[in-house]
Structures are given as C-alpha cells and as structure tokens.
Amino acid sequence: MADDKNEVILGSGKLYILLFTGGTMPDDTVIEADGNNVGRIQGGASIDYKPTTYDVIDDDNYVVERVITKEEVDFKSGILTWNMANLNKLSPATLSDDAEKHEKILKIGGKTTLDSYVIRFVHTKKDGNKLRVTMLGNATSGFTLTFNPDKETVVDAQFVALSQDDGTLVEIRDQYTPAGA
Template sequence: MKKESIVLGSGKVYITEFTNTIPEDDVIETEANLLGLVQGGASINYSPSFYECKDDLGLVSKKFITQEDAVFKSGVMTWNGKTLEKLCSTARITEDSESKTRTVKIGGAGNYDGKSYIIHFVHKDAVDGDIRVTIVGSNEAGFELAFAKDKETVINAEFKARPQDSEGTLILYKETAVA
C-alpha cells in the first residue's frame, strides 16, 4: 500500500469516449488519448449537499446526502482541432488530407452529440508512487480561446462527472506504491 506522502507536481490528462466500461489504465494511457499537456495543474472538486431534519428541541436529528457533484478542471496547453471536439458536444470535424486542412464547426444545439468521456489524470511519482484520478463526464463549462502576443493559449477545461457504475461512483482514485 502507498504510504502517506507529500504530493508535488502535475501530470497528464487522457480522454477517451465512455462506452459503459472503464478500461485498464494502460489502455487509456496512450499517446492517442492524451488530451494535451497541462499548464496550471489539475484539480478535482467533490461537493456533497446534505439535508438534516431535527425536532424543535434538538433532541433527535437525521442527516443524509441529497446530491453530489464532482468537477475536474485542468488547463490544456497543447491542443488542436481534435481537442475541441472533446471539449464541445456540438463540435463537428472535417479533414481534407489533400489540402492538409482540418475544419471544426462549433455550435448549433441540434448538433449536440450527447457523448460522455473518460477523463483520466495521471500524476507520476517515482519516489512515493503514482496517483490516478478517473471520472466519466463531459465539459459543461464551455471554453475560451485567448490569443495574446506574449502568452500561450491555454484552454481551461471543466468536466462535470456523472456516475460511472451501478454504485453511483463519481471519482475513481487509485494510488500505486513504489516497489
């Protein structure tokens, strides 16, 4: 088992379409599934909502979770038009090999594809062991492309998780100890 440690550094984000099962890590962690290299790190935010009922005198109470949300955020620094297809559920891509042109059309509510993706973050640590965080979801925050003369264009993706199995799992967190 992985011992407690200080986690330093960022990692890589992989993405592939979700088809009702999450494949093994080595199937996901391929160059073809790399969303892009990260800038500004990555974060996962889990936020439950509770309901608590109490009697007027405060003698009895009962509390339960009414809702859970999980959101994965990351800045994607290396990207191309195919990346936009995974970040926008209305994107359509055409490629012309003769002219070496890729065209991405974005928008049109009727073009909503309804796809969910496996978003798989890998933090490698040769000293303390690796960490993998996996969610299933889609980017629901849109994106901004800002082109500045003195700064790289980073797309800040925000994927909202949905249940990935029959137990309602939103976040799959795995840690591997160093041998």
C-alpha cells in the same frame, strides 16, 4: 495494504481523455495510450467534490440526521498544446479534415447531446508509483480561447462527472510499493 504515510505530492501529471462508448471502464493501458494524451497541460489539474446535504432537525433544533441529496464532481485542467481534437472533446462539435485544402475544420454547436469521456489524470510520484484519478464525464462548461500577444493560449478544460453503474463519480487509486520490497 501498506502503512499510510503522510506524503507530500508535488508536481502535475498527464491528462488522458478517451471517448466512452458504454460498457465497462477500459483498462489502464487502453486509457493511458499515447493517442488519448491531450499533450502538455499548464496549471496542473483539480478535482472538486461538492455534496449537497439535507438536515433533519427536531423541534429542539437538534440535527438528528444529515443526508446527502446530491453529489457533484468537477475536474479542471489547462490544456497548453494546440490540438483541434481536444477542442472537439470540450464542446458539442463536429471535427473534419479537408485533405484537399489541408485544413481541419471544427464546427461547434447544433448538437443537442454531449459525448461522454473517460477522464484520467496520472501523477507519477517521486518513487515512480502512480496516483490515478479517473472519472466518466461531459464537458459542460464550454471553453474560452484567448489569443494574447504576451502569453500562450491555454484552453481551460472542465468536465462534470457522470455516475457509473455503482454510483461512483470519481475513483482515486494510489499505487504503492509493499513494505520490504
């Protein structure tokens, strides 16, 4: 393992979203394929980890033990480039393409289940190494489309993590160059 150094991370990254059909987490090359890239993002990305705890307190009002009863991870990013397939991933929707009319049609609502997606955010550091954030999740917050004459339309994507087989909610991998290399 490399020496931990205090790095300053500046900049955004690329966002990939891939339908998860079950089984094991796909390899980096599968997730980070061009077809899974949502396009340009604006406002970067954020990960929010929230544990819910329970305190075991004795009669003298001392906290004897604190246990985690629930964990939540939310991932948020603003999607700048317009793509109906991205909106389809953010809602219980059906996307179709009418080749005769040259129209893509997104019908939102009417579904009772949410699809699961692999969410991958990749930040490339100054030295070329990558910081990868990966989670399995659903888009549970919907979205807002604002068409403003003075500003671009940015779709705020939010995904809430699902537990993977071992209970993991989010994985953060920090690539480094070995000392002396």
